[in-house]
Each structure stands twice: as structure tokens, then as C-alpha cells.
Amino acid sequence: MxxxxxxxxxxxxxxxxxxxxxxxxxxxxxxxxxxxxxxxxxxxxxxxxxxxxxxxNSKEDQKIYIMLNKPQGYITAVKSDDGFRTVMELIKREALKYKHIFPVGRLDFMSEGLLLFTNDGDFAYKLTHPKFNVTKTYIVEAKGELTDDLFNRIKKGIKFGEAGLLKPKNIKVIRKTLTRFMLSVDLTNGKNREIRRLMEFFNLKITILKRVSIGKLYLEDLPSGHYRILNAGIAELSLGG
Known part of the structure; x- marks a missing residue:
């Protein structure tokens, strides 16, 4: 231009x-x-x-990397034809300054936590393609009693139609009571709604699903709905899973 x-x-x-x-x-x-x-x-x-x-350098040519703490109630998309709020509204200032910014991967409507944006297609590819084996860690809070047997079945994974095997890379209990529990779940393959499908299979109702890290990049104390611009070196930590 x-x-x-x-x-x-x-x-x-x-x-x-x-x-x-x-x-x-x-x-x-x-x-x-x-x-x-x-x-x-x-x-x-x-x-x-x-x-x-x-x-x-023109900002149209500059690469940008953004870390957002996504709140619930936003879809992970550049635009919505159905009137839903999109995550782009939360980084509107940067989206107007830099061209072709898009969210990397996805968090569904009611999920929250760490979401990255960039205009660097190569970076996005490395972050999302299963062959790069980048670990994403989620905190999952659900209703129900988590017995040892149920935990082992979740850990083993399930076969789910065309999605194939839904199985966490790692999973551990953070805390549990007779009616509620919290898990830390690591994924690498990025299948659509993998954790929700896994929990629904065992009739468990998720109340909180929050991504807290990608590779070695952590959400830490970034407030919900806020974002932080990363330099390229820090962004590369997300590939260090």
C-alpha cells in the first residue's frame, strides 16, 4: 500500500x-x-x-506474536457470520496495526486460557501440526466422583469414531472430593474438543477448561481478557514442548 x-x-x-x-x-x-x-x-x-x-520495516511485513488469556464466551475465529463475539475483538488494536493476524489453533466457546496469535504462517504450522509434538497443558475441573478405576480409564483413553484414539499424553490429579475434581492434562495431537469428548464419554460435566501453557510458554498472571505482545525469542518457547 x-x-x-x-x-x-x-x-x-x-x-x-x-x-x-x-x-x-x-x-x-x-x-x-x-x-x-x-x-x-x-x-x-x-x-x-x-x-x-x-x-x-513496514508493519505489514513485520511478524507479530501475541499471547491472550481468552475468557469464556468468545469463539476462536477471525470473524463470525452468526453474530458471536470473536477473539479478534480482544486484540483489536493490534489487528488494526498489523495485517493478517489470526489465532493459532483453537479454544472452544466455553474454554479459556492461553491462546496465541500471529501473522507468521510457518510459526503457526509448527505449533499446530502433530509431527512437531508441541505439548499443551490444560487445567480441567469437573463434577463427579473420580475413583481410581475411572482415573485409569481416562488415562488409558478411548476410541472415538473418526477422531480415533483420544488419549492424554500425561494426566495427573491436582485435587478431588466426593463430588468434584481437578486435573492437569497434557495433549500433543490437538484433536477437536479432545478433552470435552473424553470427559463426556464418562458422563463427567466440565465446569472449567483452561489452557495454561503451550510448550514452555506459560500463561502465568496475565488477567482474563488481556493480552501481551511477545518477541520472537519468547514466542519460540511455545515450540519447546
Whole structure:
């Protein structure tokens, strides 16, 4: 997209357009090797823009990685044709600044927790394809009595139609009572609604399903509905499962 030079600088450096005008007039901007001091200049796709010796990359070309603590009541989609709220509404500011951002993987409508966004297709592929074996950890709270026999059956997994074997990579009990229990569940294959299908098979009602980590990237104390921009190095932790 062709942009006036001051707008390009404002969008990609965080400065104001007025300050961008001063930078241009001072002769500190070079476009494709030519020094610029004309405010009427435009930047075209592919142009190399340098300010004070530093190359300025368009945010359309920059990769971005976002960690969101998804609340319940949002669908994991870029848009909804049925009027549902989407997770994109929670990162609207960044979605307007950067092009082609999308959620990586999914959390269903009533699930919550760690959800990543990016415009880096290669990163998303590595995060979601089963061959990369990235571990996702979930906290599951459910109603019912968790006997030793039932726990072992959940741990063993079930065959579920076309989905095949639904079986956690790891599972452990965090706490339990006669009427309620909480588990930590690790998955790697990312099958649709895997934990919910597994619990429903044993007539267990989930009250909380929250993803707390992807690889070595942890949700920690990020409040529900809030997000954090990650640098590429931190985002790579999510591939370290």
C-alpha cells in the first residue's frame, strides 16, 4: 500500500506525524539511497526507508506474536457470520496495526486460557501440526466422583469414531472430593474438543477448561481478557514442548 512518507513513519516508528514532518525536513530520511526532505513524497511497497541510519520495516511485513488469556464466551475465529463475539475483538488494536493476524489453533466457546496469535504462517504450522509434538497443558475441573478405576480409564483413553484414539499424553490429579475434581492434562495431537469428548464419554460435566501453557510458554498472571505482545525469542518457547 502506497503511503505518504510522514504517515509511513508514524505507523512504523510510533512517532507523531508532526514530528515525522520535522524528521523529513531535517534530511534524516533516505529512500532507496536518496536523501529526502520533501514532505510530499510517498512510500511504495518494496521501498527501502532509512532514518538516522536505521532501516524502517513496514508493519505489514513485520511478524507479530501475541499471547491472550481468552475468557469464556468468545469463539476462536477471525470473524463470525452468526453474530458471536470473536477473539479478534480482544486484540483489536493490534489487528488494526498489523495485517493478517489470526489465532493459532483453537479454544472452544466455553474454554479459556492461553491462546496465541500471529501473522507468521510457518510459526503457526509448527505449533499446530502433530509431527512437531508441541505439548499443551490444560487445567480441567469437573463434577463427579473420580475413583481410581475411572482415573485409569481416562488415562488409558478411548476410541472415538473418526477422531480415533483420544488419549492424554500425561494426566495427573491436582485435587478431588466426593463430588468434584481437578486435573492437569497434557495433549500433543490437538484433536477437536479432545478433552470435552473424553470427559463426556464418562458422563463427567466440565465446569472449567483452561489452557495454561503451550510448550514452555506459560500463561502465568496475565488477567482474563488481556493480552501481551511477545518477541520472537519468547514466542519460540511455545515450540519447546
Amino acid at each position: 502506497t503511503l505518504r512518507l510522514n504517515k509511513f513513519l508514524a505507523m512504523n516508528t510510533g512517532t507523531s506525524r508532526r514530528n515525522a514532518d520535522e524528521i523529513i525536513k531535517s534530511g534524516k530520511v533516505i529512500i532507496n539511497g536518496e536523501k529526502i526532505n520533501n514532505l510530499a513524497v510517498f512510500v511504495n511497497p518494496g521501498d527501502e526507508v532509512v532514518v538516522n541510519g536505521k532501516k524502517i
